[in-house]
Amino acid sequence: MLNPTIDFMAKGVQYSIPNTWESLTPYLFRSLIHDISLMAQGKLSIAMVRVNYVCRVMGWQLKKIKDSDGLANLTWLAEQVTFPFTIVYPDNDAALQDLDFETRKLCKRIPPHRLTGITIARYLSKQPYNYAVDSCFCKQQIPAIRIDDDELYSAYNIDTSFNRLTCSLTALQFIEARSLIGGSLDQLPLLAAILYYPEQYSSDGAHALAHKFVNLPTDELTAIAFNFQAFVNYLFTKTEFKLLTEAKNTKESAISTGALESLYNLSSDGLGDVYTVERMNILQYLAILRKKLIDTVRSLHSAKMEKIDIANETGLPIYIINDIL
Known part of the structure; x- marks a missing residue:
């Protein structure tokens, strides 16, 4: 043990x-x-x-x-x-x-x-x-960062108390940060600026803030990136959102490709204007995507589609389709 x-x-x-x-x-x-x-x-x-x-x-x-x-x-x-x-x-x-x-x-x-x-x-x-x-865990390891000894920026929140996961990141914030995972060192200040943005999140604002974060030590920027990567890995391997990464690259695999497009599709589905959808909490956003994928599988099954055809349509393996049905 x-x-x-x-x-x-x-x-x-x-x-x-x-x-x-x-x-x-x-x-x-x-x-x-x-x-x-x-x-x-x-x-x-x-x-x-x-x-x-x-x-x-x-x-x-x-x-x-x-x-x-x-x-x-x-x-x-x-x-x-x-x-x-x-x-x-x-x-x-x-x-x-x-x-x-x-x-x-x-x-x-x-x-x-x-x-x-x-x-x-x-x-x-x-x-x-x-x-x-092992880059898979669920904790905010760097709760705040300080720049030039006087400016303090608080991190996004991750909380697992009472056996319930919450996170303060917005959908747009998460998607933009995730797109930078595995990028070059010169992108790390932008990643940190996205994750430690002090106000209501703005892509333009984060881009401007990144110029300040260039002054952070490389070790600290690397630790911030590792922490976020570990949280992403946790979300998609240890929670119910694992389903979203089970699909191969098809039109249904929203997390694998076209994450921003999937986000804006929610606006087209009537879940709010673009501004509202961008600021949706990341866990709410992932829960909606998961439900849409499950509903798609069940709808195709109700239409008498064979499981192998459902697998081809959604990119999900047969055993996952069986679990859903």
């Missing part, structure tokens, strides 16, 4: 190290993303990313740990840090396909030589595998 904290005793004192993205402080998050960026550039190993993380949480200085026992304990603690990375096996994790959910989760986080009590561990240890950064 993967624990949300790494708990240990030292000199009679109980300590706890966060082992989830959601439990990080803004400082720990920024620092970890900095190290992950260095890792991506080949300047830091995965092992050192974990070691640095443990040292930051505990307030230790690595260069001051000289004795072999201290280094061994630090290495052991670092090996328990599982949340930043997932393990990728050949052929899209083909070896894990028949495992139950909990066992698969363990195999995706813990390297095979450290898996205990799992039959497939020996087989996995003979497979080549790589690590990938």
